[in-house]
Amino acid sequence: MQTVPAATDVLVVGAGPAGSAAAAWSARHGLDTLLLDAAVFPRDKTCGDGLTPRAVAELTSLGLEDWLRSRTVNIGLRAHGFGQRLLLPWPGGNLPNWGSAVPRTELDDHLRTTAVKAGATAVDGARAVGVRRAEGERGRVTAVVVQRSMPDGTTEQHEIACRRLVVADGVRSPLGKQLGRTWHRDTVYGVAGRSYVSSTQSDDPWISSHLELRDENDQVLSGYGWIFPLGDGEVNLGAGTLATAKRPADVAIRPLMKLYADDLRESFGLGEELRMPTSALLPMGGAVSGVSGPNWALIGxxxxxxxxxxxxxxxxxxxxxxxxxxxLARGDGDLEAPWRSTLVGHYGESFSVARRLAGLVTVPGLLARLGPVGMRSRLGMTLALRWMGNLVDDSDRDLAARAWRAAGRLSVARDARPPFS
Known part of the structure; x- marks a missing residue:
C-alpha cells in the first residue's frame, strides 16, 4: 500500500476535478502537495459527464487539449421540447467553440495522474475522518485524521500535519461539515440521476437536452433530461429536477430515467439496458456558509x-x-476572508440570478406555460444557452454579457442570504 506522509504543506482532500486541479496547480507553484481520496482509483462518480467550453478551457490550461480531443468533441446543444427542436452551436468568443464528454471514471483518473505528473503526491483509499485544531487560533487546522482499510481487514488511522487544507470532498462534504460548512436549502437545489446506455448516436456531434421532461402521469417536471454522446458506442443518459425547501422534489429518479429512455429509444437508437444507474442530491449556487477558515478552504x-x-x-x-x-501561492496569509471574497467575486452575481430563475421553474405549472413560448424564440434560446451554460466570461463586454451581470447585481441586492453567506 502507498505510504501516508506524516506532513505536507498543502493537503487536498478529494481527487475529483476540483481537488486534482488544485493539487496540480499547487504543485506547479512549487508547493509540497498531498492529494487524498477515500476511493481507490479508477472510481465512478454520479455525473452527466458533459464538458462545456468553459471546462474545456480549464482542461486546456492544464495541458489536456490533445487528450480531450482524442475522446469526443461536440459542437453545441440540440434543444428539444414543446414541439420544437433547435440546434444551438457553442457561442465561442473568449471561450472555445467546442465541448466534450468523458466518463468520470476516466476523466477523474486522468486528472489525478496529471496532478501526480505536476509533482503532487497522491494517496487513494484514505478517508479523512477528522481534523485537529490549534487552540486559541480561531480554528486553524493543524492536522487531518485519515483512516485506511488494510489488506488484513483491519483499519489504521494516521495524522497528517498540514499548513493549509483544501477540502474538495464533494456535494456532501463530510470534512466540510466538521469545519462548519452548512447547506441552506431555502434556495434551489437539484436531484439528478445518470446511466449509461448503448446508442447508434454515440458519435453525434451535438449534446441533447430535453426541456419538456414528463412523468408517468404526463405532467411536465421542473427539470430536464439529457443525452451526451461519449463516442465509445454509448451515451450518458440522465434526468434531473429542481426543488426548494418549500417545494421539495416528489419524483423517483431511476424510474424517471427509464421512462425517459423508453420514450427516446427509437429516435436515439438506445439499447434496452441502462447500465450503472446512480443518483445524487446537488446543493447549487453557493447555497452554503462556512466555505473557509484561517488556513482552509472549500472548493468545487x-x-x-x-x-x-x-x-x-x-x-x-x-x-x-x-x-x-x-x-495559496501568494503566501501563508489568512484564507478566510480572501477565499470567500474570491468565490463571491467570481460567482456571486451569476449564482444569485441563476438560482432565482431556477427557483421559478419549481413553481407548479409555470414551465408548462412558458416553455412553448421560449422554445419558439431562437434568439431567446441562444441567449439562454449562453447564460445557462456559464458561458459569459469575465472579459465579455457585449450586450448579453452586460445584461447578465446587471441582472446579477440586482438579484444579489435582493437576496436574503447571498451566495456563500
Missing part, C-alpha cells in the same frame, strides 16, 4: 459551486481548484 461541489440552471459543476470545480492554488 463542497462549496456548492454547481450551476442552478443546468446542474453543471465540473467547470467550477476546475476553476476553483486553480483559483485556490493561486491564492
Amino acid at each position: 461541489d463542497a462549496a456548492a459551486c454547481v450551476n442552478p440552471l443546468n446542474g453543471e459543476g465540473i467547470d467550477y470545480g476546475l476553476e476553483t481548484g486553480r483559483l485556490v492554488a493561486d491564492l
Whole structure:
C-alpha cells in the first residue's frame, strides 16, 4: 500500500476535478502537495459527464487539449421540447467553440495522474475522518485524521500535519461539515440521476437536452433530461429536477430515467439496458456558509459551486481548484476572508440570478406555460444557452454579457442570504 506522509504543506482532500486541479496547480507553484481520496482509483462518480467550453478551457490550461480531443468533441446543444427542436452551436468568443464528454471514471483518473505528473503526491483509499485544531487560533487546522482499510481487514488511522487544507470532498462534504460548512436549502437545489446506455448516436456531434421532461402521469417536471454522446458506442443518459425547501422534489429518479429512455429509444437508437444507474442530491449556487477558515478552504461541489440552471459543476470545480492554488501561492496569509471574497467575486452575481430563475421553474405549472413560448424564440434560446451554460466570461463586454451581470447585481441586492453567506 502507498505510504501516508506524516506532513505536507498543502493537503487536498478529494481527487475529483476540483481537488486534482488544485493539487496540480499547487504543485506547479512549487508547493509540497498531498492529494487524498477515500476511493481507490479508477472510481465512478454520479455525473452527466458533459464538458462545456468553459471546462474545456480549464482542461486546456492544464495541458489536456490533445487528450480531450482524442475522446469526443461536440459542437453545441440540440434543444428539444414543446414541439420544437433547435440546434444551438457553442457561442465561442473568449471561450472555445467546442465541448466534450468523458466518463468520470476516466476523466477523474486522468486528472489525478496529471496532478501526480505536476509533482503532487497522491494517496487513494484514505478517508479523512477528522481534523485537529490549534487552540486559541480561531480554528486553524493543524492536522487531518485519515483512516485506511488494510489488506488484513483491519483499519489504521494516521495524522497528517498540514499548513493549509483544501477540502474538495464533494456535494456532501463530510470534512466540510466538521469545519462548519452548512447547506441552506431555502434556495434551489437539484436531484439528478445518470446511466449509461448503448446508442447508434454515440458519435453525434451535438449534446441533447430535453426541456419538456414528463412523468408517468404526463405532467411536465421542473427539470430536464439529457443525452451526451461519449463516442465509445454509448451515451450518458440522465434526468434531473429542481426543488426548494418549500417545494421539495416528489419524483423517483431511476424510474424517471427509464421512462425517459423508453420514450427516446427509437429516435436515439438506445439499447434496452441502462447500465450503472446512480443518483445524487446537488446543493447549487453557493447555497452554503462556512466555505473557509484561517488556513482552509472549500472548493468545487463542497462549496456548492454547481450551476442552478443546468446542474453543471465540473467547470467550477476546475476553476476553483486553480483559483485556490493561486491564492495559496501568494503566501501563508489568512484564507478566510480572501477565499470567500474570491468565490463571491467570481460567482456571486451569476449564482444569485441563476438560482432565482431556477427557483421559478419549481413553481407548479409555470414551465408548462412558458416553455412553448421560449422554445419558439431562437434568439431567446441562444441567449439562454449562453447564460445557462456559464458561458459569459469575465472579459465579455457585449450586450448579453452586460445584461447578465446587471441582472446579477440586482438579484444579489435582493437576496436574503447571498451566495456563500
